[in-house]
Amino acid sequence: MADGTSEDDNLTIKQQREKRRAEKVAALKKKQQTEKLRNRITVLGSIAAGAGVLSLIIAVVITSATPPVDPSTIEVEGVQEIEGLEPIHVETVVEYDQTPPAGGPHNPAWLNCGIYEEPVPNENAVHSLEHGAVWVTYDPAQLSDDEVSQLRNAMPSTYMILSPYEGLDAPVYASSWGFQVALDGVDDPRLNDFIVKYRQSPEVPEPGALCSQAVDGPGKIS
Structure with a gap:
């Protein structure tokens, strides 16, 4: 000026x-x-229909089988919205109001996103939620080994945490910063809807911040 x-x-x-x-x-x-x-790939192929027929070159752009979905249009039945969460750093253990937690005070180090076969520290995982991750937790006492494998295979490769969490009142929970839903099992279609709607949401306190290059919890397998 x-x-x-x-x-x-x-x-x-x-x-x-x-x-x-x-x-x-x-x-x-x-x-x-x-x-x-x-990520769009153009594939060129040629088709010969016989002698004297010109080759036809086809350009194919490989895209998703369905058009992209606007996350704001997705409604996930049963989602609980948690308000008044403070995105502050603490060095102590936090007593959260939700089990598992879906935001609030957290450790200064975020948890590296990935799949874990052991419980992870709440305070580190909550920091990852602040960055836009979705944390899927399951009670191992309520799922078979095959169901756990199915859940692992369904996880996106980025901005996702999957870990066991003993004593849940539902087989599976999906949590993001300020939102959480209890799921009936690994086949509950609301799981995919929740991930599409809330993963890397621009409404989190620190959208676009890293979900890697920090700390691993115990039992990380990928």
């Missing part, structure tokens, strides 16, 4: 924070669009 001040100098602290969050979301969406373009 002409008087030497920037536009941000005239904004309140809250407005500056909201502006920075909007810039993060825009950068994340741009990155995701770029990755989608890179």
Whole structure:
């Protein structure tokens, strides 16, 4: 500006924070669009129908069998919304109001996303939720080994945590920052809907932050 001040100098602290969050979301969406373009594959093939017939070159762009789904249009029955969660760092054990937790105070180090065969620390996993991860937990006493394998195979490769959690009141839970749903089992269709709707949500406190390069919990297998 002409008087030497920037536009941000005239904004309140809250407005500056909201502006920075909007810039993060825009950068994340741009990155995701770029990755989608890179993942498109063009396959060229030629078909000869016999002597004297010109070869036909077919360009095929491989995309998803169904069009992308707008996460905001997905309704997940039974989802509990948890409000008033404080995204603050603590060095102590936290007594969370939810089991498993779905946000709140957490350890300064986030848990590296992946599949774990042992329980992971709540405080590290909650930090990963702050970054946009979805945490799927299951009670090993309520699932067979085959069902656990099925659950592992259904997990996306990024921004996902899967771990056992003893003593749950449902076989499977899916949690993101501020949202949670109890599921009837590994075949519950709400699991996939929850993941599509909330994984890497721009509404988390730190959208686009890493879900790797931090700490592993015990029993990480991938």
